[in-house]
Amino acid sequence: MAGHKQDHDFYIPNSSIWPxxxxxxxxxxxxxxxxxxxxxxxxxxxxxxxGLLVLVxxxxxxxxVLIAESRARGFVNPPRVLDLAxxxxxxFFIVSELMFFAGFFAAYFYIYGFNLEWPPSNIETxxxxxxxINTLILLTSGVTITWSHHxxxxxxxxxxxxxxxxxxxxxxxxxxxxxxxxxxxAFSIDSGAYGSTFYMxxxxxxxxxxxxxxxxxxxxxxxxxxxxTKENHFYFEAAAWYWHFxxxxxVGLFLFVYIIPS
Amino acid sequence: xxHTAVANNAHTSPKKKGFLYYLTTVNHKDxxxxxxxxxxxxxxxxxxxxxxIRAELMAEGYQLVGQTITLMDLGFWQWxxxxxxxxxxxxxxxxxxxxxxxxxxxxxLGLGNYVVPIMIGSPDMAFPRLNNWSFWILPFAGxxxxxxxxxxxxxxAAGWTVYPPLTNAQYSPGAGIDMWILAVHLAGxxxxxxxxxxxxxxxxxRAPGMTLFKMPxxxxxxxITAWLQLVATPVLAGAVTMLLTDxxxxxxxxxxxxxxxPVLFQHIFWFYSHPAVYIMILPAFGIISQVIETFSRKxxxxxxxxxxxxxxxxxxxxxxxxxxxxxxxxxxRAQIVFMFMTMFIxxxxxxxxxxxxxxxxxxxxxxxxxxxxxxxxxxxxxxGGLSGVMLAIPPIDYAMHDTYFVVAHIHYVLFAGSFLGIMxxxxxxxxxxxGRMYNEKWGNIHFWxxxxxxxxxxxxxxxxxxxxxxxxIPNYHPMYTxxxxxxxxxxxxxxxxxxxxxxxFFYSKKHGKPAGDNPWGAKTLEWSVSSPPPExxxxxxxxxx
Ligand SMILES: [Cu+2]
Numbered sequence: 001m002a003g004h005k006q007d008h009d010f011y012i013p014n015s016s017i018w019p020x021x022x023x024x025x026x027x028x029x030x031x032x033x034x035x036x037x038x039x040x041x042x043x044x045x046x047x048x049x050x051g052l053l054v055l056v057x058x059x060x061x062x063x064x065v066l067i068a069e070s071r072a073r074g075f076v077n078p079p080r081v082l083d084l085a086x087x088x089x090x091x092f093f094i095v096s097e098l099m100f101f102a103g104f105f106a107a108y109f110y111i112y113g114f115n116l117e118w119p120p121s122n123i124e125t126x127x128x129x130x131x132x133i134n135t136l137i138l139l140t141s142g143v144t145i146t147w148s149h150h151x152x153x154x155x156x157x158x159x160x161x162x163x164x165x166x167x168x169x170x171x172x173x174x175x176x177x178x179x180x181x182x183x184x185x186a187f188s189i190d191s192g193a194y195g196s197t198f199y200m201x202x203x204x205x206x207x208x209x210x211x212x213x214x215x216x217x218x219x220x221x222x223x224x225x226x227x228x229t230k231e232n233h234f235y236f237e238a239a240a241w242y243w244h245f246x247x248x249x250x251v252g253l254f255l256f257v258y259i260i261p262s
Numbered sequence: 263x264x265h266t267a268v269a270n271n272a273h274t275s276p277k278k279k280g281f282l283y284y285l286t287t288v289n290h291k292d293x294x295x296x297x298x299x300x301x302x303x304x305x306x307x308x309x310x311x312x313x314x315i316r317a318e319l320m321a322e323g324y325q326l327v328g329q330t331i332t333l334m335d336l337g338f339w340q341w342x343x344x345x346x347x348x349x350x351x352x353x354x355x356x357x358x359x360x361x362x363x364x365x366x367x368x369x370x371l372g373l374g375n376y377v378v379p380i381m382i383g384s385p386d387m388a389f390p391r392l393n394n395w396s397f398w399i400l401p402f403a404g405x406x407x408x409x410x411x412x413x414x415x416x417x418x419a420a421g422w423t424v425y426p427p428l429t430n431a432q433y434s435p436g437a438g439i440d441m442w443i444l445a446v447h448l449a450g451x452x453x454x455x456x457x458x459x460x461x462x463x464x465x466x467x468r469a470p471g472m473t474l475f476k477m478p479x480x481x482x483x484x485x486i487t488a489w490l491q492l493v494a495t496p497v498l499a500g501a502v503t504m505l506l507t508d509x510x511x512x513x514x515x516x517x518x519x520x521x522x523x524p525v526l527f528q529h530i531f532w533f534y535s536h537p538a539v540y541i542m543i544l545p546a547f548g549i550i551s552q553v554i555e556t557f558s559r560k561x562x563x564x565x566x567x568x569x570x571x572x573x574x575x576x577x578x579x580x581x582x583x584x585x586x587x588x589x590x591x592x593x594x595r596a597q598i599v600f601m602f603m604t605m606f607i608x609x610x611x612x613x614x615x616x617x618x619x620x621x622x623x624x625x626x627x628x629x630x631x632x633x634x635x636x637x638x639x640x641x642x643x644x645x646g647g648l649s650g651v652m653l654a655i656p657p658i659d660y661a662m663h664d665t666y667f668v669v670a671h672i673h674y675v676l677f678a679g680s681f682l683g684i685m686x687x688x689x690x691x692x693x694x695x696x697g698r699m700y701n702e703k704w705g706n707i708h709f710w711x712x713x714x715x716x717x718x719x720x721x722x723x724x725x726x727x728x729x730x731x732x733x734x735i736p737n738y739h740p741m742y743t744x745x746x747x748x749x750x751x752x753x754x755x756x757x758x759x760x761x762x763x764x765x766x767f768f769y770s771k772k773h774g775k776p777a778g779d780n781p782w783g784a785k786t787l788e789w790s791v792s793s794p795p796p797e798x799x800x801x802x803x804x805x806x807x
Contacts, residue, residue: 006385008803010385012385012798013288015283016288016391017285017286018391019394023402027399030448034444084466085388089388089462092457092462092492093458099497100500106497106529107500107530111515111522114526193514193517193522195513196507196514196515200504200507
């Protein structure tokens with residue numbers, strides 16, 4: 001930075017095109033949504049696909065830069081302030097996600113209390129077997145990711161990789177089971193308030209499982225490539241926190257949507 | 263001082279700054295300035311909508327609604343605009359929308375972005391690229407919002423509160439509401455990620471010795487505001503998502519027939535939108551604290567109580583949302599709880615008002631333009647706060663709900679509060695941002711005209727409301743004519759005099775007197791560096807004792 005030595009550990013990046021590229025992607029996606037909902041379905045779908053491609057491309061590039069920077073910095077003794085910034089950032093991001101779900105849960109509880117019978121008698125509710133198995137899957141994945149983390153801390157990278165693989169595989173299985181459940185449900189999102197709340201909650205949760213799974217896959221790939229050290233593996237931890245968050249939301253969902261009403 | 267200034271100037275080598283530079287910049291000062299310019303543009307867009315509303319309400323009967331007006335007549339070619347019956351409704355909804363999401367919040371975030379990192383001794387924000395994202399998503403949100411005027415059915419005509427069932431597919435079939443929702447999603451994402459950035463910056467990037475309780479009050483206000491944005495905005499995103507699926511995918515969250523309830527929307531919406539008022543006022547509190555402190559030549563009176571008062575307002579502010587909904591038929595016990603919680607906010611707010619007065623007490627007051635704005639803020643915001651206490655009382659609210667009294671209240675809070683606060687901040691930091699002084703004489707003229715005309719515009723609305731005039735209705739009983747005429751004249755003048763601000767700033771930016779590092783003799787860190795500050799703010803990390 002302009003030639004003289006900087007006397008702080010903060011990292012000030014150079015200008016970057018990737019944030020505005022992702023903005024463009026998000027903007028195109030939104031215009032596509034409008035078109036899909038109200039005007040031309042074809043134009044809408046095209047814009048949505050284009051927007052998503054631009055968005056994902058921009059994000060991938062952006063994250064590649066981040067990873068390259070952390071590699072260039074090395075994984076030994078990173079500046080403490082940078083590590084802290086990342087940690088704070090991830091924690092507050094999860095707080096915002098938690099509040100997003102809190103809104104939907106609030107709506108769910110309101111509607112639950114508001115309706116005289118819940119589930120409504122015209123709804124053929126889903127059996128609890130599959131969600132119970134899914135609960136076990138997510139809880140197990142919570143164990144495997146912790147196992148992987150401990151293996152990494154102990155320096156046993158092979159084991160860390162194995163358990164990381166198991167974790168995201170469990171995520172994929174969860175998603176497949178959920179897709180199976182959706183395909184066989186006797187009610188849909190437009191079957192009154194029950195269908196609305198059910199699909200909104202499980203749908204957004206499923207999307208978060210998908211995002212978490214992708215994060216874990218990236219963590220796995222980075223483990224394979226030799227990133228991270230015993231002491232410094234922020235990305236690994238961030239993915240694990242996110243995964244635990246997704247896990248906790250699911251437990252809430254399982255209890256309040258599947259178990260308690262029936 | 264001159265020595266450092268020279269060194270700093272040598273450091274910031276002049277370079278050509280084109281569109282690509284601003285598109286990709288990650289510098290908090292560039293981004294802050296872009297926020298401010300964008301907010302200014304949207305202030306005028308939102309202001310024009312207010313002008314339409316006031317023109318319609320200037321006299322009884324219909325002035326503009328249902329009329330076709332010829333803007334230009336060249337004989338062979340005419341430029342005509344016609345206003346459909348719901349255009350007035352679109353104006354009331356979109357005036358609020360633009361002012362809240364695209365003018366006031368970005369203006370405050372812009373000031374925060376520019377000033378806070380320097381104030382706390384940091385070279386930039388914690389996540390500079392994310393900061394760029396938070397800004398550049400706004401033009402897309404703005405395009406969606408503005409674009410909604412062009413689609414069949416026009417923009418959102420159901421109020422900025424977008425209550426169902428009025429916003430159901432049945433009653434608002436056009437794309438306007440959908441575009442409104444998606445634009446709010448984008449603006450909300452910007453707000454949430456911006457909030458994370460502010461919180462992490464302030465928690466993590468303070469200079470050595472700058473403990474939390476040594477931070478200037480503006481930094482505190484941005485920290486607390488960011489916290490509110492972080493917890494409240496995702497809930498708004500959820501609320502409008504449910505509205506979107508109700509409209510387009512057959513869900514029944516707010517649909518009685520399917521087992522939902524429109525009142526649920528109001529609960530979730532106001533869980534965001536009451537705190538949103540604090541998102542728009544707490545940074546103004548911070549600005550006012552800096553300005554009064556500087557121009558009273560005294561440290562802020564009761565610094566710690568100021569911080570706790572602000573935190574108290576933020577916490578209580580999350581627990582009072584239902585005072586907007588007394589008329590929906592809520593349980594009276596709940597109404598009493600929400601009434602007391604709301605009135606209780608007057609306690610920390612009162613602490614702040616008295617602390618500002620105590621700071622000025624026996625101070626060596628320097629009546630610069632920002633100080634005049636700050637003093638006007640204290641007086642006028644108090645009026646808005648007191649009318650808020652009145653509206654918090656359910657029996658009074660039953661009578662006042664949806665009348666012009668509410669409009670008067672909210673404008674004393676958001677115009678006399680947020681806008682005057684923003685003005686105080688802009689005049690205060692203008693020399694720092696541009697390196698030049700604004701024209702004092704025209705600044706004073708702008709202040710006095712704004713002060714007079716804003717009261718002329720908004721004060722009569724209290725009486726109109728007490729007389730029972732409903733808001734959001736383009737026509738009214740003849741007994742409301744005189745006061746409406748006064749309010750309309752006031753508002754046209756108020757809008758027109760803002761041109762002075764623009765001319766003053768764009769002229770002074772180039773031709774004003776050089777400001778020097780610290781024209782105000784202020785104590786905070788941003789005044790210890792050159793004006794404008796060097797690219798990364800500090801040559802040497804400042805150490806605070
Ligand atoms: Cu409120």
